[in-house]
Amino acid sequence: MNEEKIPFETLEFAGITFKVINRHAAHDIIGNLTNFNNEKIYNVFEDTWRFPDYEENPIFLLAEDDVEMDSFEMDFSTEEHPDIFILGFIFKGNLSVKKLISSFDTDNSPALIVFGETTSVNITLFGSVHYLGGGVKCDALLGEYNHGELFVKGDVTAWLIYSDDMLMHFERFTDVQAIISINRPDVLICSNVTDEDGTVITIENYFPSTHKLSDIVDDSFIEISDYGTETLGNNYYEDAFKEGLSILNYDKTEKYMYTNFRDEFIKMVEVLSELEYVKQIGRISKNIAGTTYSFIPFDYEGKKYSQISEEIGNGFNIRMRALWCHDNEEIMLILEYLYEDGNPKYQWMNNETAPGIEMFCVKGAAIKAFEVLTAEPSEDDDDDEDETEYAEYDSSFSLEDFSAQFGRYALPEDLVKLYEFEQEYGAETYSECFGLTITDDKTGIKTWSEEEEFYNSFIEFAGANGSGSSYAYWLIDNDLNNCPIVVFGDEGGIHVVAENTRKLIHLLTLDTEISVDFDSAYFYKDEEYYSENDNIEAFQQWVKKEFNLDPIETNEETDEIVKQAKDKYKKRLNDFLIKFDIEIGEDDE
Template sequence: MSKIEKVPFETLEFSGIIFKVINRHAAHEIIGELTNFDNQKIYNVFEDTWRFPDYEENPIFLLAEDDVEMDLFEMDFSTEEHQDIFILGFIFKGNLHVKKLISSYDTDNSPALIVLGETSAINIHLFGSVHYLGGGLKCDTIVGEYNHGELFVKGDVVSRLIYSDDMPMHFERFTDIQAIINVNRPDVMICSNVSDADGNLLTFENYFPSTNNLSDIVDDSFIEYTKYGTEILGNDYLDAFKKGLSILDHDKKDKYMYADFRNQFINMIEELSKNEEFLSEGKIIRNIGNTLYQFLPFEYEGKKYSQISEEIGNGFNIRMRALWCHDDEEITLVLEYLYDDGNPKFQWANNETAPGIEMFCVKCTAVNAFEMLTAEVVEEDEEEDEREYQEYSNTFSLEEYSVQFGGYALPEDLVKLYEFDQKYGSDTYSECFGLLVWNDKTGIKTWSEKEEFYNSFIEFAGANGSGSSYAYWLIDKDLNNCPIVVFGDEGGIHVVAENTRKLIHLLTFDTEISVDFDKAYFYKDEEYYSESENKEEFQEWVKNEFNLNAIESDEEADEIVDEAKAKYKKQLNDFLTRFDIEIGEDDE
């Protein structure tokens, strides 16, 4: 445990509220025993990470012991009056009621919000730390953004919209929720109570799929579209949040409540049944990324059915099915969580008129799956489209992959890894890792546009889920003698491995690399770890090809990284400083 820190003063005013100033030891007495839904402790204020650093001067927590009401609550690390303090978190022992907006400071890092009572606001926008709302939540919209943040909410949750853009959000129970939207993969989690064969009540925490598209419920003026056609909240919504305005369009109620779903679903079944592919093949199947979409006919207990379904793989193992019975003209909606072998673990099933947020996600699936199944398969003929496709496709020839290496020969170990990657698929054997085709050096040029710099690296693989990349540092004409560095998406260039084989060994840990400005490291949080689909096959392959046992601990991974740092860190730092690139404290 760290030394006792003195507080610079007893109280401090923030957002018009007088808070008591406490140190991390006093904060530990209040929040140290708070747990998640697996009964694991959430906070360790002594951990000395970017969340609770001990290198900042005057680190403090601000404590409100009574109920608090305020107009606007935008968290910050300091105040204009006291810019020499560093606020680690805001702790509210009672209820917190904010009229307009509760918001974090920055997506990378923010003070933590901890409320032991009820929390209410028109809008809530959180990121950058682990936040805890222990007495329930009432709001119009809550937004979680970026994977540096996480939220736990215990008690009743009343919200029109829960929106997560790459931030895990954990809820104990949905009391009154109208829509849940995950931007990409499911990040919203809910505790569900199910009964086993003996009638015992069991509680599981499950990822919850989206119940709607953003345009089903949000005012169109706040929606933007990515280059892939997906919907995201636009920048203007922050201005509305700060004014205490709702971004939802209540005139769309019939749409987000699926008022006409029965007629819509019947029309989808009729159109799919007339589809040329269905008439020739007897089914329509699309496998896009880690998601399987299907339209299938079948018979069950003497009745004929048509089914539209979506199955989300890659460790989520969620299947949603909407079924039309041709004999009795009934619709059945099924939400299932599956074992790894594909068999149902538990499920919810009901007709299309049944209440409950569980059925909304199945209706959303039917609509989206129909669009996927009827979309025209477009050939990527144009050279520009082909280049863009290759950057994000998991499939490319060795010749296509080799282009980015110019005159350098691919190391034999990398060719072997390429063959494994193509057989099993990127992101399936080591968390968030995959070989990629880069046709330019746009990312590296953000560090320096000097030709000597960006031509000294060859990117060859994605390193983690937030956009970091692995690259060879070209200090030798033979890539077998070139170390591998990681370019952090949020800052930092660090040596990771002495060569390709060392990197392959690191990949057996099945944990994405964490990269910040000061260092890069591998850390496996067993609480949230989910084994990659082809981890065992990869580890067996590495053993057979290279006689290397799988890495089982952070310490083993550290040894490989430290060996590379000892050999190349000073040389890399000297190189970076030549181009005025700042290096982290850990690298000095």
């Protein structure tokens, strides 16, 4: 691309005078920054939502010396210069902020790149790929939503590292008290291990949560989700972060330091040993969404042991075990990363008094496993005596229940086949963020128009991406095989995606979620950040067998399928939307 001109030499932001540079100059500074696999992090010319080239006056702001601020809330422009678009802030030296460092928005934000040390009370990042190259010191470091990613090199000193669906990569934890990922592990840490030849190699692993939020955060900032998970409430930003106050409760020392773990663990063993199920079967295990919680008494080399463990599957293959030896009254804690066959790849092992964040995650796992194993079973739980465990929970639904939302319309045969495949392998395991759904109240569609003619012209049947968009049939024919599929964007936009069910299934073989905005809908796989779904290979083979369609390998192939659908149905859909005073995007005009 042609080199962009800069609108002016300097610009003041948050009380600091920055040098204004274009993306070519930024490339010279950050283009060779790498992750922990020695892969380049930034391509400022990529023309994606991270570094778009469609905005007027795109710039980077550069600070060449150490910077001190009171508060740093990133934005794409300033009140004085609303016509600029800040792609990123680059600090060549140290960045010290008294109260808060914050991204702009979970969907999109300027990138934060710091070569020196980053210091603040609170740091919350999202919406772009951020890089802290000289370590970080803070009370709380938060990452939120999958539109963001963070790389931290150097020493990390933090009381709390918290991720809610955002990948966070760290070179080392110098002094970290608690790591909490909501749902799956999203925090990664480098470790030095020795291979079979004695060579020391650095590997990057997902790190499990060490605590619950209530172990270290003040209760006033905690909410409980519909699934019973502790999350940060919406009040933490205004009430604490913007004021430079901590969300942590330092009086909870006993919880976040696990000071009473020994007595608590022995008590947990005693309670689990007295469960009627354990007395009958000899052990107990529950599998919830790919994570297995177990209590197993056993004998080894003439000694009696009781083990409480948590094993995280779904490709993470992490096992945490706490063992009580009844004979010598010792407690052993073990963190293991496993091969696919379940054998240990490498492990950390020590007693319950040993320092280190690795032992904290095992203690937290033991407590969580105890809570799961002693919880009252739901009506859906069913004992399996051969496997000596409770049956795995799942959210599957019958074909009859799925069909009910289609009313008088018969399900296309291709959709029935897809339903059967998903029942075997699980939603969101074969194509990123896709899963069939039951949506029979049309609540979402009614937000566009409450006119009956409008909302009865669509049948939602699947989740389209991780932010809440959905797929629906547009009912222009009594036979759903002749009805195109549209996507309802969670933040705006209704777009034609596929001519029929089979075309949608073909799109899913790219294994990437659809991006939807007001103006367009498209599939974009970034190979640099792509993470393969567990069952994508089985899905692609199934699509080849059932429909003789080869897997899609490029973004351009998906563009062509979407274009074919738009060429056939876009004008007709636009005319229909305009009829109900629904605004259409520029790409659809």
